[in-house]
Amino acid sequence: MKKNLFLSKNTNKIYLITIYILILIILIYFISFYIYSNKKYFIIKNSSINNFYIIPEDKEGEKVKFVNKKSINNLIIDNQKKNNFQNFNSSGYTIQIYSDINYENVEIFANNLINRKSEIINNDQLFLISLYSDIGIDYFLTYKNFDSKIDAMSYCQNLSFIDECLILNIQN
Numbered sequence: 001m002k003k004n005l006f007l008s009k010n011t012n013k014i015y016l017i018t019i020y021i022l023i024l025i026i027l028i029y030f031i032s033f034y035i036y037s038n039k040k041y042f043i044i045k046n047s048s049i050n051n052f053y054i055i056p057e058d059k060e061g062e063k064v065k066f067v068n069k070k071s072i073n074n075l076i077i078d079n080q081k082k083n084n085f086q087n088f089n090s091s092g093y094t095i096q097i098y099s100d101i102n103y104e105n106v107e108i109f110a111n112n113l114i115n116r117k118s119e120i121i122n123n124d125q126l127f128l129i130s131l132y133s134d135i136g137i138d139y140f141l142t143y144k145n146f147d148s149k150i151d152a153m154s155y156c157q158n159l160s161f162i163d164e165c166l167i168l169n170i171q172n
Contacts, residue, residue: 093168094143095142096140096167097142097162100138109141110141114126127145
């Protein structure tokens with residue numbers, strides 16, 4: 001006597017066919033899912049009706065604040081000689097030592113630096129660059145003039161009075 005593990009004697013052929021069809025549908029679903037999920041791109045067909053979205057006139061959200069703020073675009077570089085500082089040749093690179101919006105602070109910092117490091121720094125090696133923008137004037141105290149950025153960076157890494165090297169390429 002033969003024993004069936006999955007089917008009993010009372011099972012009709014209709015149930016068996018239904019199970020096979022269900023397994024076939026599931027198998028086709030997984031195969032199609034695998035094929036469509038591995039595609040690199042998809043194409044959206046153009047339709048003559050463009051009513052997919054509507055942009056409302058009043059968006060009822062929070063209005064954007066501070067729209068009319070000043071910017072730092074359209075900079076004007078001023079390399080005029082002031083007090084103890086030399087004119088900067090704008091064709092090269094320089095090392096930024098200090099920057100501030102107040103000229104007196106820059107001058108105080110430069111004088112303190114020269115007093116502390118007088119054996120290393122001359123007044124001839126310090127340059128004052130002022131940038132005029134819509135926001136205001138920014139003063140940059142820079143040190144030496146170099147022909148390339150690599151020369152300036154290697155020189156800057158050997159300086160003891162600068163923590164972080166910032167190389168400027170000031171152009172008119």
